[in-house]
Every structure is written in C-alpha cells, then in structure tokens.
Amino acid sequence: MSTNPILSRRxxxxxxxxxxxxxxxxxxxxxxxxxxxxxxxxxxxxxxVLVPGNDQSSSLPRDLGFTIDGPLPSGAEFNITYDSRIxxxxxxxxxxxxxxxxxxxxSNPADGKITITTLEALPVxxxxxxxxxxxxxxxxxDILRDGGQVQLEARISGQKLGLQGVLPQDTNVIDAGExxxxxxxxxxxxxxxxxxxxxxYYRPLSASVLSTGPGxxxxxxxxxxxCDARIVTSMKVKSASNSSSQPxxxxxxxxxxxxxxxxxxxxKSDVPAGDQISLTLESTIEIPNQDLEGAxxxxxxxxxxxxxxxxxxxxYRESIRSKGIIxxxxxxxxxxxxxxxxxxx
Numbered sequence: 001m002s003t004n005p006i007l008s009r010r011x012x013x014x015x016x017x018x019x020x021x022x023x024x025x026x027x028x029x030x031x032x033x034x035x036x037x038x039x040x041x042x043x044x045x046x047x048x049v050l051v052p053g054n055d056q057s058s059s060l061p062r063d064l065g066f067t068i069d070g071p072l073p074s075g076a077e078f079n080i081t082y083d084s085r086i087x088x089x090x091x092x093x094x095x096x097x098x099x100x101x102x103x104x105x106x107s108n109p110a111d112g113k114i115t116i117t118t119l120e121a122l123p124v125x126x127x128x129x130x131x132x133x134x135x136x137x138x139x140x141x142d143i144l145r146d147g148g149q150v151q152l153e154a155r156i157s158g159q160k161l162g163l164q165g166v167l168p169q170d171t172n173v174i175d176a177g178e179x180x181x182x183x184x185x186x187x188x189x190x191x192x193x194x195x196x197x198x199x200x201y202y203r204p205l206s207a208s209v210l211s212t213g214p215g216x217x218x219x220x221x222x223x224x225x226x227c228d229a230r231i232v233t234s235m236k237v238k239s240a241s242n243s244s245s246q247p248x249x250x251x252x253x254x255x256x257x258x259x260x261x262x263x264x265x266x267x268k269s270d271v272p273a274g275d276q277i278s279l280t281l282e283s284t285i286e287i288p289n290q291d292l293e294g295a296x297x298x299x300x301x302x303x304x305x306x307x308x309x310x311x312x313x314x315x316y317r318e319s320i321r322s323k324g325i326i327x328x329x330x331x332x333x334x335x336x337x338x339x340x341x342x343x344x345x
Contacts, residue, residue, distance in 0.1 A: 178215025213273025
C-alpha cells in the first residue's frame with residue numbers, strides 16, 4: 001500500500017489557521033491505486049478576510065466543505081478544524097455523491113471542530129460535503145486576529161500521509177498591506193426659504209475623513225463633495241488640517257458634471273490610524289425662485305486610491321449625504337406622507 005499520495009495544493013484551506021482537515025479511511029485491504037489523493041476545498045469562490053500584523057489579507061473559501069474522489073468505505077472519517085469566529089455550521093450537513101444525497105453522521109462537535117463520517121460505502125465518483133459557510137463579521141469587528149498555523153494531513157488506517165505545515169503563500173494570501181478604513185463626516189448648514197411653504201437645502205461647511213486603522217489611509221485617496229449647482233453655485237476648500245489642527249497638503253480638482261458643483265480633494269500623504277483630515281469649505285448660494293426637479297442631495301464621499309483597495313475595510317461610512325431637502329412641492333408632500341406613516345407605526 002502506498003504511503004505518500006499527492007495532495008492538491010488547494011487542499012483544505014488557505015489562510016490564518018481557519019481550516020485544518022484530516023481524513024481517516026479505515027480499510028487496510030484497499031489497493032494502492034484506490035487510495036483517494038485529492039482532498040480539496042469546495043470551489044465556489046472566495047472572500048477576503050483582513051488579517052493585521054502580517055501585511056496580508058487572506059482569501060478564504062465561502063464554503064466550509066470539501067470534495068474527494070471515491071471509492072470510499074463506509075465509516076470514512078473527515079475531521080475538520082475551523083475558525084468559529086468567521087465560519088457558521090449549517091443546520092444540516094450537505095453530502096452529495098454522483099448526484100445523489102447520501103447519509104453522513106456529524107459527531108464530536110466542539111468549538112471549531114467537527115467529525116463527519118460516511119454511513120455507506122461509495123463507488124468511484126466525487127463526494128462533495130458542505131458543512132458551513134463563511135460569515136465574516138461586519139465593521140468594526142471585521143478583522144481576524146490571532147490566526148494560527150495552517151495544516152493538512154490525511155490518514156489511512158492510522159498512517160499519516162501527505163502534507164503537514166504551512167501551505168504555500170501564493171495559494172491563499174494577497175500582499176495587500178495593513179488593513180485600513182475610512183469614515184466620512186460633515187458639518188451642514190441649513191438654507192431655508194419660503195414660497196408656498198417652507199423649502200430647505202443643506203450646504204457643507206466642512207467635510208472630513210477619519211482613518212480607522214490599524215493601517216494608514218494611503219496617499220492619493222480623495223474626499224469628494226457634490227451639491228446641486230442650482231443652489232450651491234460655487235464651492236472651494238478654504239483650508240485643510242489634521243486632528244492636531246496642523247495644516248496638511250492636498251490638491252483640489254473641480255468636477256465638471258452638468259448640474260453639479262463639486263470637487264475632489266486628494267491627499268498627498270498617508271493618513272495615520274486615528275487621525276482625521278478636515279476640510280473647511282467656502283461656497284456661494286442662490287435661492288431658487290421655482291420648484292427644482294431631480295435635485296442632487298449634498299454628498300460627501302471617500303474615494304480610495306487603487307493601490308490600497310485589497311486591504312480596505314468596509315466601514316459602511318465611506319459616503320454620507322444630508323437628507324430631508326425640500327426643493328419642490330412634490331418633495332414636501334412625500335416627506336409629509338412618510339412622517340404620517342411613521343407616526344401610525
């Protein structure tokens with residue numbers, strides 16, 4: 001019997017000690033040419049999980065599962081160790097062989113460990129087992145810390161076969177740099193006027209971006225400010241400063257979009273974690289003498305530099321806008337209706 005089958009480099013799994021798999025096939029009478037040698041993670045795509053401290057982001061399979069070719073005896077055991085912080089087990093383990101659902105037994109459940117056992121002998125053909133799904137946490141709990149070593153081993157009748165240790169990095173990691181994130185902020189001023197009722201719009205007096213860390217916002221990223229040109233007729237950056245009220249360098253570029261007043265202010269240097277860049281703005285206002293259709297809400301957006309996208313955290317605060325503008329009778333009616341519906345609830 002052969003004691004060194006070749007295991008796929010993509011075999012159970014890719015990064016941060018998230019998944020460790022071992023297979024035990026209790027059949028000493030198996031011929032060497034029937035020993036499975038291709039235990040692999042199920043291939044349904046990957047999701048990037050951010051791992052600080054090692055300048056890397058890990059690309060992890062969305063399914064906690066595997067494939068292996070038969071034949072397999074009844075009682076074949078698959079021991080899976082996974083990171084319960086980011087993987088969730090299914091209520092029912094899915095196991096398919098040759099297009100047919102088969103019975104498997106789940107045993108030894110513990111935090112981050114399970115054993116799956118086949119309940120029948122399986123002929124030639126591929127067995128696919130799905131035990132769970134990747135479920136990364138949302139910001140601010142999105143970073144995976146304290147990852148361990150990745151291991152993969154196969155055992156047949158107690159004999160260890162194949163690979164053990166850290167898998168090649170090119171199978172599982174992106175050299176993305178330290179994870180970083182950005183949150184936008186603003187100070188608004190209400191502009192109101194009367195016609196056949198109250199109308200209002202908001203112009204930004206300041207726009208800011210906070211570096212959430214742990215890595216810095218990369219130089220070349222931008223703060224974008226957009227307003228309706230029929231109300232805010234001009235706008236520019238008066239000053240730019242950091243959290244220590246020290247001036248910071250950047251360049252402002254006007255955005256040429258019909259009906260829009262706006263600009264991109266681009267950072268010339270990295271923004272360290274915890275620091276906030278604040279732009280003080282100047283603008284001119286023109287009060288409309290008629291209803292405005294298709295009005296542009298004032299927006300402030302953070303625009304990432306291309307070089308840092310793989311390590312960027314999704315804070316869900318990369319864009320903000322001032323809501324509640326009323327620049328037409330139809331908008332005022334809609335707001336009145338929404339307010340009455342909320343009151344009834």
